[in-house]
Amino acid sequence: xxxxxxxxxxxxxxxxxxxxxxxxxxxxxxxxxxxxxxxxxxxxxxxxxxxxxxxxxxxxxxxxxxxxxxxxxxxxxxxxxxxxxxxxxxxxxxxxxxxxxxxxxxxxxxxxxxxxxxxxxxxxxxxxxxxxxxxxxxxxxxxxxxxxxxxxxxxxxxxxxxxxxxxxxxxxxxxxxxxxxxxxxxxxxxxxxxxxxxxxxxxxxxxxxxxxxxxxxxxxxxxxxxxxxxxxxxxxxxxxxxxxxxxxxxxxxxxxxxxxxxxxxxxxxxxxxxxxxxxxxxxxxxxxxxxxxxxxxxxxxx
Numbered sequence: 001x002x003x004x005x006x007x008x009x010x011x012x013x014x015x016x017x018x019x020x021x022x023x024x025x026x027x028x029x030x031x032x033x034x035x036x037x038x039x040x041x042x043x044x045x046x047x048x049x050x051x052x053x054x055x056x057x058x059x060x061x062x063x064x065x066x067x068x069x070x071x072x073x074x075x076x077x078x079x080x081x082x083x084x085x086x087x088x089x090x091x092x093x094x095x096x097x098x099x100x101x102x103x104x105x106x107x108x109x110x111x112x113x114x115x116x117x118x119x120x121x122x123x124x125x126x127x128x129x130x131x132x133x134x135x136x137x138x139x140x141x142x143x144x145x146x147x148x149x150x151x152x153x154x155x156x157x158x159x160x161x162x163x164x165x166x167x168x169x170x171x172x173x174x175x176x177x178x179x180x181x182x183x184x185x186x187x188x189x190x191x192x193x194x195x196x197x198x199x200x201x202x203x204x205x206x207x208x209x210x211x212x213x214x215x216x217x218x219x220x221x222x223x224x225x226x227x228x229x230x231x232x233x234x235x236x237x238x239x240x241x242x243x244x245x246x247x248x249x250x251x252x253x254x255x256x257x258x259x260x261x262x263x264x265x266x267x268x269x270x271x272x273x274x275x276x277x278x279x280x281x282x283x284x285x286x287x288x289x290x291x292x293x294x295x296x297x298x299x300x301x302x
Contacts, residue, residue, distance in 0.1 A: 010041035010287035014071070014093060014210065015243065015271030020145060021047035021073075022152035024277045035059060035066050037281055042290050044071040046091050049107050050146050055097040070094045072103070073212060074202075075110065077186045078195040080220070081227055085186040088195055088228065089212035091243075091269075092202035095294060102205055106193040113190035114149060115139070120183055121154060121175055128181070129174070131163050151175050152275065167276070177218045184218065199235040206301065208293045210241040210269050214260075215253050226260060233264040239296050244268035245284040267292045 017023030018030055025033070027045055034043050045052045045068065053070035060066050071093045078088040092098075118138055125131045133154075141153040155170035164170035174181055186192055202209045211232045214225050232240060244257040245268060261268050270286035272279065 007287050008285075009039050010285070011037070011039045011281075011283060012042045012270050012286045012290050013040065013272050013274070013282040014042075014044040014069075014269050014290075015046050015073070015091060015212065015246075016043065016274035016281075017047050017073075018045055018052050019143065020050050020052045021143070021148045022150055023047070023275050027052050030274075031057075031059060031066065031068060034068075034281060035064070039285075040066065040281055041287055042067040042069065043281070044069040044091070044093050046071040046073040046093075047146075048073050048148065048150070049075055049110050050148065051098060051100040051103075054100060056095060070098050072098075074106070074198045075185075075190075075192045076195040076198045077192040078228070078231070080224055082219075084219070085184070086217055086220075087184060087186050087192060088217060090195070090198050090202070090232075091210040091212055092198075092207040093210060093293065094205070094207045095297070096206050098205060098207065103201065106198065106201070109191040109193075111147060113185070117183070117185045117189035118149060118154070120189060121151070124181065124183065125154075125158075125163075125174060129163070131158070131161065133157055133161065133163075177216055182218050195231070196235040199232070199240070203236060203239060203300065206297060208239070208241060208297055209236050210243060212243050213246050213249075213271070213273065214242060214257060215246075215249060222256070225256075229260045229264055229266075233266060236266075238265055239300050241267040241269040241289070241293060243271045245270040245282065245286060247272045247280070247282050247284075267296065 057068040142149040155167040158170040272282040
């Protein structure tokens with residue numbers, strides 16, 4: 001089989017989380033598991049508002065090689081057409097490496113507001129549902145290495161207390177983006193950086209901005225998604241990607257996003273959004289998308 005035919009079988013997965021934020025596996029375990037996936041060629045570790053890696057890593061041999069890229073899933077503030085602030089996620093992929101200090105000014109306000117946000121969620125669970133959960137219990141689950149604490153830990157506690165059967169159910173019922181009881185962190189609790197600011201910062205540091213799970217934001221209908229994609233296109237100037245092949249989306253959702261991506265002249269991306277040990281890596285393919293990303297970044301640097 002020639003190189004071109006081999007590459008057509010290669011898979012990528014550019015959205016996953018480690019123990020540095022709300023993932024169950026550490027980076028070494030993620031890499032070990034990824035190496036066991038026959039066609040998985042390139043992955044990107046994208047913890048929430050934190051860089052688990054700062055440079056590209058290579059593992060294996062030419063016949064079975066895994067490329068691991070540094071990345072981050074940034075939380076941003078975005079105003080919808082209805083005039084409401086929303087938390088929108090943008091991944092930055094950095095094939096040439098990254099210096100996290102270049103983003104310190106964006107990350108610092110997030111840490112200050114997170115406790116306030118978690119406290120609001122806990123108060124609602126106590127007062128509205130009578131669930132015996134305390135702020136101290138949630139903060140005790142804080143990641144020692146990074147200080148990360150968020151809804152995933154709250155969901156785990158809800159499962160432990162018998163308030164939900166699984167983390168996914170806890171999200172759906174009480175605190176997730178599609179829960180009727182969802183509390184938005186912006187603008188009252190956390191000062192996330194502006195959507196456009198994050199996108200432009202990623203590009204200025206030789207990174208590829210990727211619009212995350214566009215169909216997964218609270219209260220967004222198709223028109224809101226279309227507007228979001230158009231605003232992303234304007235902010236990135238055409239050098240960007242969209243998570244079209246998001247593992248949790250239906251074929252209809254993927255087709256809808258593919259149409260928007262093609263119309264906007266952006267690059268599709270592939271994502272598992274892997275958090276749990278029993279969660280599979282993305283299996284779509286997409287290695288050609290990665291090569292297009294590299295080519296687009298080369299063009300911006302000329």
